[in-house]
Amino acid sequence: xxxxxxxxxxVITVTLNESRPPLxxxxxxxxxxxxxxxxxxxxxxxxxxxxxxxxxxKKGMNTLIGYDLVPEPKIVESxxxxxxxxxxxxxxxxxxxxxxQKAGPYKEIYxxxxxxxxxxxxxxxxxxxxxxxxxxV
Amino acid sequence: xLHLTTGRLGSLLARRVTAALSxxxxxxASHSHEVSQTDMxxxxxxxxxxxxxxxxxxxxxxxxxxQSLKKKEEGPWSQLTKEEKIALYRMMFCQTFPEMKQxxxxxxxxxxxxxxxxxxxxxxxxxxxxxxxxKTPRTFxxxxxxxxxxxxxxMRANPxxxxxxxWDYEKGQWK
Numbered sequence: 073x074x075x076x077x078x079x080x081x082x083v084i085t086v087t088l089n090e091s092r093p094p095l096x097x098x099x100x101x102x103x104x105x106x107x108x109x110x111x112x113x114x115x116x117x118x119x120x121x122x123x124x125x126x127x128x129x130k131k132g133m134n135t136l137i138g139y140d141l142v143p144e145p146k147i148v149e150s151x152x153x154x155x156x157x158x159x160x161x162x163x164x165x166x167x168x169x170x171x172x173q174k175a176g177p178y179k180e181i182y183x184x185x186x187x188x189x190x191x192x193x194x195x196x197x198x199x200x201x202x203x204x205x206x207x208x209v
Numbered sequence: 210x211l212h213l214t215t216g217r218l219g220s221l222l223a224r225r226v227t228a229a230l231s232x233x234x235x236x237x238a239s240h241s242h243e244v245s246q247t248d249m250x251x252x253x254x255x256x257x258x259x260x261x262x263x264x265x266x267x268x269x270x271x272x273x274x275x276q277s278l279k280k281k282e283e284g285p286w287s288q289l290t291k292e293e294k295i296a297l298y299r300m301m302f303c304q305t306f307p308e309m310k311q312x313x314x315x316x317x318x319x320x321x322x323x324x325x326x327x328x329x330x331x332x333x334x335x336x337x338x339x340x341x342x343x344k345t346p347r348t349f350x351x352x353x354x355x356x357x358x359x360x361x362x363x364m365r366a367n368p369x370x371x372x373x374x375x376w377d378y379e380k381g382q383w384k
Contacts, residue, residue: 130262137261159283161294162301163262169306170261197287204295206305 112144119150122157129154133167142174142181145188152189156196164198165206172201256304267303275300 106114118132133151136143143151148171155164168186175181186193186200193200201207247253252264271279275296281289282297289297298305347353366372377384 130264133262134260137259156286160301161282161286161289162266162298165294165298166261166302170258173258173306197285197289199291199294201305204291204298206295206298207307209305209307209311 112147115143115147116150119147119154121154124154124157126158126160129158129160129163133163133170137170137174142171142178142185145185148185149189149192152192152196152198155198161198164196165201165204168198169201169207172207254303256302256309258306258309263302266301268300271300 115132115136119129121128129151132154136147136151148167151167152164155161155167171185172182175185192198254263254265254267256263268275278293278296278300281293286294348357362373362376362378368374375384376382
C-alpha cells in the first residue's frame, strides 16, 4: 500500500550503546500477517474476475475504500477494467474520485496514481474527473 | 413494511438520514395522510465519501435519450463526448465528491438556535427571580454579613493558615 500499516506487529527496537548494533524488530504475535504484496495480489485477483457482477464491484470498492490506505495503481487498474466489462463508465470516474479522496492531505499521491494509470485510462477511454471538469464545484 | 415518510423529516435531518436509519418502522401511528414514502426495504442511493458506489444508480427511470446513451456506453468509451460522459456520471450519481464535501452554513443555524434556547432559559431564570423566589434570608443582608465577618475574626476562625490568618489585627485591615 502507499501508507504503512503496523497494526499486527509489536515493533521493538533497542539501542544499547553506540558500539552495539540495534536489535531487529520482532513480531510477538503468532498471527500470520499478510504482506503488502499479498494484499495487493488478492485485490487485483478479486477485480480481475472475468464475470464479476455489479454487486461484487460495488462491494469490493466500498470495502477497499473503507481501509486505511490508498490502493496501489494495479488494484485501481483492475477495478477500472472491471467497470469496462460491466459497461459502467460513471463508476470508473467515481473510483478515481474516491482514491483521490483517500489520499487526503497527501497531495502527491493522486497525480502519481493517474500517471501510473495513464496507459489504462487512454486504452479504455476513461476521462479523469479533472478532464470532465467535475473536480471542482 | 419499512417506510420512511419524507414529510416527517426536517431539512436538518434529511441529508444524513437516508442510509443511517435502522430498519424499524418510523411511520407514526397518528398521522392521517402520508407524504411521499421511501421503501427502506429496497436498496437505497446515498452520497457518501466512504461509500463511493451506492447500492443503486441515482436515476432509475431513464428517458429514451438516456437509454440510448446507455447503449452507446456498451461500446468504446473513447467515442463518447465529454458531455456524454458527464451525463452518464449524473445518471449514476447525484453529487460529485467536491459537491459532497461542500461546507454548508448549517452550523450557524445550530449555534443560533442553541443560543436562542439559552436566551429563553435566561429569561425564565430572571422571571423566576422576580416573581417566584421568596425574599432571601436576613443572613444575606450587607449589615448581617459584616457583623458575621467581625464575629469570625473576633473568635479567631482559622488563625494559622486560613481566615483570621489573613487579617492584620494590629492595623485592623486585611493583610
